Amino acid sequence: MSLKPATLSQADAIIGQYPHKRSATMPLLHLVQEDRGYINDADMAWVAEKVGVTPMQVLEVVTFYPMFRREPIGRRHIRVCRTLSCALRGSYALMASLEKSLNCKRGETSADGNFTIEFVECIADCGCGPVVQVDHAMHENVTPDKAEAFAAKIRTSLTDTNYGKTAPQPGTPEWNG
Amino acid sequence: MPAVERPLIYANLRQPGYTVDIDCYLRHGGYDALKKAVAMKPEDVCKEVETSGLRGRGGAGFPTGMKWKFLDRKSGKPAYLVVNADESEPGTYKDRQIIYKDPHQMLEGIAITAWAIQAKQAFIYIRGEFQHGAKILERAIVEAKAKNFLGQNILGSNYSCEVVVHRGGGCYVCGEETGLIESLEGKRGYPRIKPPYFPAVLGLYNCPTIVNNAETMAQVKHVLAFGGAEFAKIGIPGDSGTHIWGVSGLVKRPGLYEIEAGKATFGELLYDLCGGPLDGRKFKAIIPGGSSTKILKFGERFKGKLPNGTEFDWALEDIPLDSNSIAACGTGLGTGGTIALDDSVEMIQALSNLNAFYAHETCGQCTPCREGSLWLSRVSKRITTGGGMETDVPLLLDIANQVAGRTICAHGEAVAWPVQSAVPKFKDEYLESIRRRQRGEEVNGLRLI
Numbered sequence: 333m334s335l336k337p338a339t340l341s342q343a344d345a346i347i348g349q350y351p352h353k354r355s356a357t358m359p360l361l362h363l364v365q366e367d368r369g370y371i372n373d374a375d376m377a378w379v380a381e382k383v384g385v386t387p388m389q390v391l392e393v394v395t396f397y398p399m400f401r402r403e404p405i406g407r408r409h410i411r412v413c414r415t416l417s418c419a420l421r422g423s424y425a426l427m428a429s430l431e432k433s434l435n436c437k438r439g440e441t442s443a444d445g446n447f448t449i450e451f452v453e454c455i456a457d458c459g460c461g462p463v464v465q466v467d468h469a470m471h472e473n474v475t476p477d478k479a480e481a482f483a484a485k486i487r488t489s490l491t492d493t494n495y496g497k498t499a500p501q502p503g504t505p506e507w508n509g
Numbered sequence: 510m511p512a513v514e515r516p517l518i519y520a521n522l523r524q525p526g527y528t529v530d531i532d533c534y535l536r537h538g539g540y541d542a543l544k545k546a547v548a549m550k551p552e553d554v555c556k557e558v559e560t561s562g563l564r565g566r567g568g569a570g571f572p573t574g575m576k577w578k579f580l581d582r583k584s585g586k587p588a589y590l591v592v593n594a595d596e597s598e599p600g601t602y603k604d605r606q607i608i609y610k611d612p613h614q615m616l617e618g619i620a621i622t623a624w625a626i627q628a629k630q631a632f633i634y635i636r637g638e639f640q641h642g643a644k645i646l647e648r649a650i651v652e653a654k655a656k657n658f659l660g661q662n663i664l665g666s667n668y669s670c671e672v673v674v675h676r677g678g679g680c681y682v683c684g685e686e687t688g689l690i691e692s693l694e695g696k697r698g699y700p701r702i703k704p705p706y707f708p709a710v711l712g713l714y715n716c717p718t719i720v721n722n723a724e725t726m727a728q729v730k731h732v733l734a735f736g737g738a739e740f741a742k743i744g745i746p747g748d749s750g751t752h753i754w755g756v757s758g759l760v761k762r763p764g765l766y767e768i769e770a771g772k773a774t775f776g777e778l779l780y781d782l783c784g785g786p787l788d789g790r791k792f793k794a795i796i797p798g799g800s801s802t803k804i805l806k807f808g809e810r811f812k813g814k815l816p817n818g819t820e821f822d823w824a825l826e827d828i829p830l831d832s833n834s835i836a837a838c839g840t841g842l843g844t845g846g847t848i849a850l851d852d853s854v855e856m857i858q859a860l861s862n863l864n865a866f867y868a869h870e871t872c873g874q875c876t877p878c879r880e881g882s883l884w885l886s887r888v889s890k891r892i893t894t895g896g897g898m899e900t901d902v903p904l905l906l907d908i909a910n911q912v913a914g915r916t917i918c919a920h921g922e923a924v925a926w927p928v929q930s931a932v933p934k935f936k937d938e939y940l941e942s943i944r945r946r947q948r949g950e951e952v953n954g955l956r957l958i
């Protein structure tokens with residue numbers, strides 16, 4: 333599968349923002365990942381050529397940053413913060429409930445390919461813990477007692493044809509994402 | 510007297526109906542400070558900031574005016590401004606509000622700073638997870654350029670400055686300024702060795718670079734709005750302006766409280782503003798300024814001398830909220846991200862949670878930090894899972910002592926400080942946690958790891 337023409341056409345504008353091309357490595361990787369969902373070897377070769385480094389130098393970057401993925405993930409990417417402030421508000425119990433409700437273990441993708449659940453480190457929303465980032469949206473105060481309803485909401489979103497397409501409104505999870 | 514807030518940075522964004530668009534910002538006096546700055550000589554703007562006594566809000570509290578003075582202007586190389594919006598210190602969530610709710614306030618500070626240091630290019634390094642935040646900033650930059658506050662020939666002058674938003678990839682160590690610079694150059698975020706790589710001399714692309722925190726930029730706007738001397742009157746001598754206290758964890762009302770430096774105490778913050786502990790609980794400890802700062806225990810007495818010679822003898826509740834007082838109690842104001850722990854918390858689990866964070870985030874360049882963080886995490890975790898021995902408690906301290914001061918960047922201290930401060934204060938409780946598990950007793954309650 334190749335990248336969309338819209339992705340390819342943005343590359344030069346991004347590179348042009350930097351005094352040195354190599355600085356565009358991460359922005360291009362983000363671009364690729366937003367297009368395909370993950371980054372493959374051909375993508376890395378493409379980025380390497382674009383920014384004038386070797387594919388190995390791009391691989392070094394991809395493997396350093398936790399946000400970059402080299403494998404496809406589930407249709408919904410669920411990131412639960414596990415760091416102290418959120419943990420104090422119940423993120424470990426929340427994770428255990430979500431694993432059960434969505435039938436998916438942490439760090440894995442569910443067998444039906446619908447969900448990937450991960451523990452992540454602090455995502456800078458500590459006063460509203462536990463926080464959960466689901467794709468583009470940031471959900472706050474997801475206490476363990478709300479886990480099942482939360483899981484149900486994520487499941488329902490699978491059939492929402494407008495998912496991720498509406499403009500975020502201030503104060504909503506989409507805005508804070 | 511109960512603590513009162515003095516919103517400066519958050520004054521506008523807290524108002525109902527306040528929006529992120531430039532028209533709203535202009536209705537609130539937006540970009541007036543930039544107009545003032547551009548009418549002044551760049552070196553005079555630097556002087557205002559120096560007079561203001563503003564300290565950086567990224568955690569280390571370095572005086573901003575002094576930092577700008579270190580900029581190497583003789584090399585003839587272009588100067589860069591890099592704004593640190595990586596906000597990744599656990600417990601810290603203050604910059605997020607500015608980015609998501611009042612981006613122009615930060616951009617105005619950036620424009621003023623860029624003018625002051627004569628940078629023609631600024632970068633905002635924003636943590637990768639702030640996906641929409643990056644878009645909000647990009648939109649705000651387009652608006653500011655359209656009104657000529659950024660971009661070519663700013664406000665009709667012959668000075669131009671471009672601002673680019675650059676997204677990180679989820680690495681804590683890229684908040685460290687030299688790791689951030691490497692990352693911005695398109696590499697792994699390995700922090701650089703200082704010397705020689707002081708950003709002000711050999712920063713981005715080996716050019717002179719100023720790295721300032723996102724909130725510091727917003728504060729600069731107010732320095733110009735008030736004038737340096739007036740700004741210096743907010744707060745106390747040696748620590749001017751407001752501090753945003755982002756309280757999280759086990760309090761009734763977690764949240765962000767903006768308080769004039771030194772004008773309230775931890776007790777007032779935690780009881781008056783945050784509503785005290787949860788019902789039926791008692792406070793046990795706080796981590797005052799982000800997870801890397803040293804823990805303070807309720808019931809401790811803090812005695813010593815302030816830099817101005819005043820002697821003090823405080824309970825935790827009495828400590829004034831300014832950087833000198835907090836430093837004199839053996840910890841730091843850091844980012845103001847206070848994490849509150851109560852008597853329901855098993856302290857070894859809290860420590861283990863943080864140790865896991867640092868083990869995950871070490872970049873691996875320095876052996877003490879790489880190995881030390883992993884061993885601290887393993888040893889504290891094995892205590893929580895029942896495999897601990899009493900010798901593990903001194904072992905934790907021993908490992909931490911071999912990390913601090915022996916690494917390239919301050920991540921080494923971030924690894925060591927939580928352990929070095931907590932082990933002496935909670936040793937007995939840790940030992941009890943080990944023995945309880947050895948006796949096969951059930952450990953109920955909140956799980957933190």
Ligand SMILES: Cc1cc2nc3c(=O)[nH]c(=O)nc-3n(C[C@H](O)[C@H](O)[C@H](O)COP(=O)(O)O)c2cc1C
Nearest residue numbers: 565566567593595596597684685686721722725919
């Ligand atoms: C491991 C580590 C992580 C850091 N993370 C951040 C961060 O997320 N945001 C930030 O502004 N400063 C962070 N800092 C501090 C920066 O290195 C730097 O001191 C700061 O951005 C300077 O800005 P200031 O002078 O305006 O405070 C971090 C430091 C270390 C050692």
Ligand code: SF4
Nearest residue numbers: 874875878916918920
């Ligand atoms: S102290 Fe740790 S994070 Fe910093 S450079 Fe060394 S290994 Fe990397």
Ligand code: FES
Nearest residue numbers: 413418454457458
């Ligand atoms: S600890 Fe969860 S967002 Fe900071």
